[in-house]
Amino acid sequence: MARKPKTSAPPKFNIALVGQSGRLGYEALLFVASLRAKSPNFAGRVLVAEPQPGLMWPKDPRMTGDVREALQALGVEIVSFQNRHFGALYPYGNKIEMLTALPKGEPFVFFDSDTLVTGDLTTVPFDFGYPSASLRREGTWPQIELYGPGYTEIWKSLYDQFGLDFESSLDTTEPDEYWKRYLYFNAGFFFGACPYIFGTRFLDYALAIRDTPPAPLVCQPLDPWLDQVALPLVIHSFGGGRDSAVHGLLDGSVTCHYRIFPLLYARESQNVIDTLEEVTAPNKIKKVLKGYDPIKRMVFQGRGAKVRALFDQNDMPRREQAIRNRIKSNGFWMR
Template sequence: MSFNILIIGQRGRLTHEAALFAATLRHNAPGWSGRLLVGEPQPGPRWPDDPRIPSGPQRALLEELGAEIMPFETRHFGSYYPHGNKIEALAAMPPGPFLFMDTDTVITADLSELQIDFARPAASLKREGTWPTPELYGPGFNEIWGDLHVRRGARLADTIDPEEPDEHWRRYLYFNAGWFFGDDPQAFHRAFLDAALMIRDDPPESLVCQELDPWLDQAALPLAIHELGGGRPGSRPQDKGGIADGLLDGSHSFHYRFLPLMYATAPDHVIAATEAATAPNRVKKVLKEYEPFRRFLYQPKGAKARAMFDRGDLPRKEQAIRNRLKREGLWLR
């Protein structure tokens, strides 16, 4: 199965994370034959500083690993909402099936093994009930999500999971925007952008008390996916054995967000695959320039963080994990 992968790269943390992503992709997915596109926002009025990946060892490593730096224009978001990069970069992609992944992700097995129905867009279900947060006296989930879907010409009833109770956040179509896919990046761009701009610029009254930073992309993503004929991954019988069954966010990739969290929480195969991909000297000499990578991938902090937690009995709340890492001096971001 051939498809393109899009990640975002720009000056700062994402430059280093893009290099780690590319290293794990090339080492752990040798059978994958698509293009790795690193979306690079270009300077303009929405960026007070130049956001491009600077010349240097990280950019050189990306190119050595076969990544294609893909410039794109920022017309609607920019520095005030960098999460919007994933929306705007889609417009610069070549035609064909695509998989977007957040840059703070590692690839842990061969993506050529995936069976993806790109004609039915979907996104990650590795999420918590982060948005919306209904007020005590309303409006509730039904009203908020119902108003948003109606604005996009859809019906709330067509999106709910009837196995979940009324007014429970899991009943409603909601994703983590850490990965999503489709068969037409231009169509996905238009639907995603239109939904995000509607929520930002002309929201229904039921959203008046809702925070949209940083949740705007995750509020808009379900509207775009539903509009394009998609839904929850694995929600149809023919999806079994496909992308939802523990492959992405499981055996084949891990969205780590911060390396301390990865070492504290990830299964053993994630750590083994990541450390194997980052061991070659040509990769190591570049990645170790970034302090979190140096301290966790190549020095003892990773092992120390891992020894502190039982992966089979992790705290229910991520904040408890973060707090414990911070107390032990093992939090870097």
């Protein structure tokens, strides 16, 4: 049963996402345009964290001037941060390292930039004392090997590494050795009471798992899964979990983590497509977004409609890979 927030008053919080050169900058602009269109009463700060040039980035990761100006025109605050541990070798680490650059002590919701706001975000009943994250995920990790350790042994070794109670993290309605029994999130969104405290622990856990993994992880891949391995441990350590009232609204009627545009047109609801085409229509936004080829071709040149026509929305393939393969075989794949 999902927990209800302790108060009925809408909590004040900041939104955070990563923006950098290339895809993420354009996606961040699209996210903010959809936020302003669909949640006009959102009164919090919108913080786009931008990695800075340094040893961890062989190329300048900063956003282009037109993307930056368009974001600022929509009321965004751009927050600079340095990559000291990840960078180009593991760009998913941006969402870990940027957290400590955000305002201390202010509740936050992080979204991956490839997300659209499709409803009123102020109606989502966040309980920042009970952090949670996206449940729109598949059983991607751990990857169980024949004669190797199972889910329980692998996950318990991580809880033990950080002195956390393993048993209380389990969903006992699911069978033993089935991946959904174990606390596992997609890192497409997560939230908490203080980004500095949350981010410090997230970084500590991620580095420990990367550098000194427990023995049952010896054959387990951590790229690109490291953030999603550490995240449930962090959330559990702060007393959070899967039973949040935000689920069904985030990754549901209020936000959509579409990931890439061919998948958006293939499998998301008509409301998501309508939102995308609505918020990209104004000329000030369109002239900037045309700089990103997948948006130009999928949205403005109609390739997305051709992808949509490949699928029966009432009879979609069960596995994402089958959706990808059909799009690719018809020559419409882009990312």
